[in-house]
Amino acid sequence: MLQKFLPFLVWWPLVGRDSIKADLLAGLTGAVIVLPQGVAFAMIAGLPPEYGLYTAMVTPIVAALFGSSLHLISGPTTAISIVVFSTISHHADPGSAEFLSLVLTLTFLAGVYQLAFGLARLGTLVNFVSHSVVVAFTAGAAILIMTSQLKHVLGVYIPKGESFLHTWVDVFNEIGDINYYILTVALSTLISALLFKRFLPRLPYMLLAMIFGSLVSLLLGAEAHGIHLVGEMPAHLPPLSMPDFSIATIRQLAPEAFAVALLGLIEAVSIARSVATKSNQHINGNQEFIGQGLSNIVGSFFSSYAGSGSFTRSGINYQAGAKTPLSAIFAAVFLALTILLIAPLTAYLPIAAMGGIILIVGYNLIDFHHIKGIIKASHAETSVLLVTFLATLFLELEFAIYAGILLSLVFYLNRTARPKIVTLAPDPEERRRHFTNLERKALPECPQLKVIRIDGSLFFGAVSYTSSTLHRMKDKEPTLTHLLIVAKPINFIDVAGAEMLVQEAKYWKAQGGGLYLCGLKMETEKFLRRGGYLDEIGEHSLFTAKKEAIAEIYKRLEQPFCKTCERRIFRECKEFYDETN
Incomplete structure (x- = not known):
């Protein structure tokens, strides 16, 4: 002290x-x-x-x-x-x-x-x-x-x-x-x-x-x-003064x-x-x-x-x-x-x-x-x-x-209000099929499920930009009904960001699919849980890793569409194709 x-x-x-x-x-x-x-x-x-x-x-x-x-x-x-x-x-x-x-x-x-x-x-x-x-x-x-x-x-x-x-x-x-x-x-x-x-x-x-x-x-x-x-300066120490x-x-x-x-x-x-x-x-x-x-x-x-x-x-x-x-x-x-x-x-x-x-x-x-x-x-x-x-x-x-x-x-503020939203897809050339940023390498995507990563916090300033970006993805790809957000880089979510996730979950559910989160930080997850936001998003939409998330979400895709799809980018796609043939 x-x-x-x-x-x-x-x-x-x-x-x-x-x-x-x-x-x-x-x-x-x-x-x-x-x-x-x-x-x-x-x-x-x-x-x-x-x-x-x-x-x-x-x-x-x-x-x-x-x-x-x-x-x-x-x-x-x-x-x-x-x-x-x-x-x-x-x-x-x-x-x-x-x-x-x-x-x-x-x-x-x-x-x-x-x-x-x-x-x-x-x-x-x-x-x-x-x-x-x-x-x-x-x-x-x-x-x-x-x-x-x-x-x-x-x-x-x-x-x-x-x-x-x-x-x-x-x-x-x-x-x-x-x-x-x-x-x-x-x-x-x-x-x-x-x-x-x-x-x-x-x-x-x-x-x-x-x-x-x-x-x-x-x-x-x-x-x-x-x-x-300049003239001669006074040869003495600093005199007292009064503001x-x-x-x-x-x-x-x-x-x-x-x-x-x-x-x-x-x-x-x-x-x-x-x-x-x-x-x-x-x-x-x-x-x-x-x-x-x-x-x-x-x-x-x-x-x-x-x-x-x-x-x-x-x-x-x-x-x-x-x-x-x-x-x-x-x-x-x-x-x-x-x-x-x-x-x-x-x-x-x-x-x-x-x-x-x-x-x-x-x-x-x-x-x-x-x-x-x-x-x-x-x-x-x-x-x-x-x-x-x-x-x-x-x-x-x-x-x-x-x-x-x-x-x-x-x-x-403009930079933080526009978080980087990266689209990911598994790279078949890598042994463990790591998910790769599509800006770095052109890879095929699943027509029904899009995997994205949000590099930034979801606070009140970033809500409008993030929501409009997600909706534009849907407008560009009519067959898209499921969205998986890799949330590990999201350091902070405020009330506005949490409410935006709830609204997006309802929106994607209305499209016949769903919104999913994986890799949430512990503090962020606690915040969503304390506020009751996870109840509205759905506990079944929360995952700890991409592998677990893909395996579960794949079961919710429209299987007839999967039969005719030729992209087959996930391991589950190939297993399903082998079973049906």
Whole structure:
């Protein structure tokens, strides 16, 4: 019981001299990596640079203590940052005091949603969000991120709050006013980052590239040529803050906070499970919900904005040899010490250099490999991908998430509402005459008895499709009067499905034959028996195996018809033919 409230007690016994050493090294690596990322993410969110670093100090500690993953690193992320900017920029000017207050309130509300989901044990909800939605939303957000940096990279004027399309129109109209000094700094930072990553992969390439970009801006004369600098960040730990708890603000932000909460949970749990497949660790989705929720609630009182799991930092944390969540705590501590020491140096960091770094971050977010795989694999998933992607670019970001999830659920429900109904027949070429799917191999069928297998559950959504399919079989084959359903793949039958089976039994009986079930799962059979449905279908119509069913049903076929039938696909047919001749 104590471990449920204090989940860090579960992994605390793993802490020892060796694990602490490994976690210290992993934490140091994580602190170096998150330094440029935190600044970049805060700028994407429309916040002062230090707020990204505050988020990277507070949220990882709380999430590590109250989550379930050994390697997940929480903090500011690209997708959450752009959703925060898109949401709050409609209500206040980015960077203003009102903007900061609303961001803190949004963070608090998102954390409350996430904590409530975790306490309600809704951790499995993220399993119903299609992977295509996440891939498409991330790709769309990445393009929005890169588009938002064009004014910083090109040095052209673009009004605040412009849409994706209008931003590109403005860029086209301002193309003759590009500041080539700013462009030089941005491209120098971008190209150097790529070179550092290529030839010095073990070093923090983003940090080195920003230092290089700062040196280039100093050589070019910086502000004398319109190259604006980030400015000196305050050299202190995250200050206390207070979200706006007024009824009007909460009512205004509650719907938008739900989208932020949902996106954060999807990111965190997906990343935790992805890393867990390598570390062979079991992830408790409900506990992750609680950890993410508490991290955002606590963070909102320490000048932090909404955070989630970071794929880059979590992956590097695992690769760096982290053993326990202490690595996340060490990373936050090292980051705090770093800020206290080097904060004055940010006064020389050009915004154009940050723009170049953010272009790389945005490009790396686009998962070209999975996008290509989705397009090749499924038309339905491609539709989800395309709708979510376009909605992300041209509509509100929270609506894009809802649209993608809704469309993926529609396709899911459509698939489950149309269970695969397979026609079977015995294969004479096999020694034991196994029943074979006629889609795989053309085989003759009995004119009076059709054997089918239903691959799916019989619930209220699948009743209409299943019933109409069975009736079409009868319409196509007038001599057909008996129907045997191989029910082993049917995992679930609800009241509507049971009533449909009763109606079908009456229908086939009226045709002079009957409906039969074989191989029902024990729980399904108990349900039909408890509800009295088997009484109406008929106990004599229930069988445990196909062989037993065929032997019994054959006795109920019209024997005069069997005498003239030349197909003789069952063993019983041949025995009857030999007896009559």
